[in-house]
Amino acid sequence: MTEKSILDQHGASWRQWILDNLERNCNPIGMLERMTKSVWNTDQAKAAIDQGLVEINKNLNWRKPIPSIPNSQLVALDQQTIRVLGRFNQPKAALLDAVLSQNECQKLIQYATSKGLKSSGVVDGETGQSIQHQARTSSTVFFTRAETPLIDRIEQRLARLTNWPVSHGEGLQILRYQEDQQYKPHFDWFDPNKPGSAKHLERGGQRVATTIMYLAAPTLGGATTFPKTGIEVQPNVGGAMFFNDIDDLGVPDQLSLHAGAPVIEGTKIIMTYWQREQAFRK
Ligand SMILES: O=C(O)CCC(=O)C(=O)O
Incomplete structure (x- = not known):
């Protein structure tokens, strides 16, 4: 048949x-x-x-361009050969190995520690301000674009990896989770129906992709989870999880709901990269 x-x-x-x-x-x-x-x-x-x-033989590109990982299994960029370990469709995502070298992970942790980490915040939907919330109990340090030559090199690498201009990236941030710390399920996109989103959307439009890079892995717990789809990623030093926050029609993706599960033993350190629709203004 x-x-x-x-x-x-x-x-x-x-x-x-x-x-x-x-x-x-x-x-x-x-x-x-x-x-x-x-x-x-x-x-x-x-x-x-x-x-x-x-x-009907019509060439019409009607999908919205969004950051994406090349189709090949290996992607060689400056000093790294990045391996694609898995791909997902809902949400559109890729599990990656060796986005960062072990040495880069160490240097980033040292630099973050020397700057000092502070309690992480979440965006308040009503006011747009960053507030402390029991949903997110980690510590954070923010970097500006190209803050050091290493940060510049990694931003350029991520921009090439995802085929998205480096100007559209927010500054990288490092997050540290100690035992019992977590980030409960949330979206990275700004809810267009919430008043507090306006001032964030003005600075480069919607968030279109998230890359979570693992710099240090706990010995137990601390997976990145996607509760609506059952995807669960165990931290793997140097590896990363990339996913789109909106779909290829520009609609915030409900399936991108994700979380950092509580760390049970050890310390988890990640670096997050958010990419916007347009050039990001700080
Ligand atoms: O800790 C994780 O694995 C997830 C981090 C996260 O959700 C975020 O930074 O948006």
Whole structure:
């Protein structure tokens, strides 16, 4: 039995509707809305529109560009050969090894310690201010862009790795979790419906990707978890978890909900890199 084309998934009249609307230059985003309000699920609808464009020979790039990891298994960038250990679709994510060398991890920890770490904050949705909250009990130190030659080199590496301009990156930050410390499930995107998000969105638009790099691993606990999908990443020194905070239509991804599980034994140190839609202004 031959497999049904995605365009025929919901019958001949839907096939015709998709092709007719694409021929008439209708906006695929509007089409997608109509389709998902009816019988289509989002992934199928996106694939059917793509297939329709192929069938009518139209080259239209209608997806929103977002940072992404190259398709190859090994990515050689300046001094590192980064290995892609796994890829996920929901949320769009990649588990990476050797983003940083062991020596870089050590140097970053030394530099963070010499600057001093302070209790981490979270963004208050109402005011946009950083506040202390029991949801996040780690300590943090922030760096500015290119604060040292090492930080500059790593930012350039991450920008190339994710195919996203270095100007769109927020300053790196290092977080330390001691025993019992954690970051409860949260999103990194700013909720457009909360008043406190406006001042953050003005400074470079939405957060579009997060890279969590592991600089020191605890002996027990401290995984990065994605409670809606069951993904669980054990800290691996030099490795990283990359994921998109929005989908390729520009919509904040509910599946990007993630957490730093409580450390049970030892110390976990990570470095977080957030990338924005546009150039980031401090
Ligand atoms: O600690 C972790 O593994 C997650 C960190 C995190 O969620 C964040 O920095 O946004």
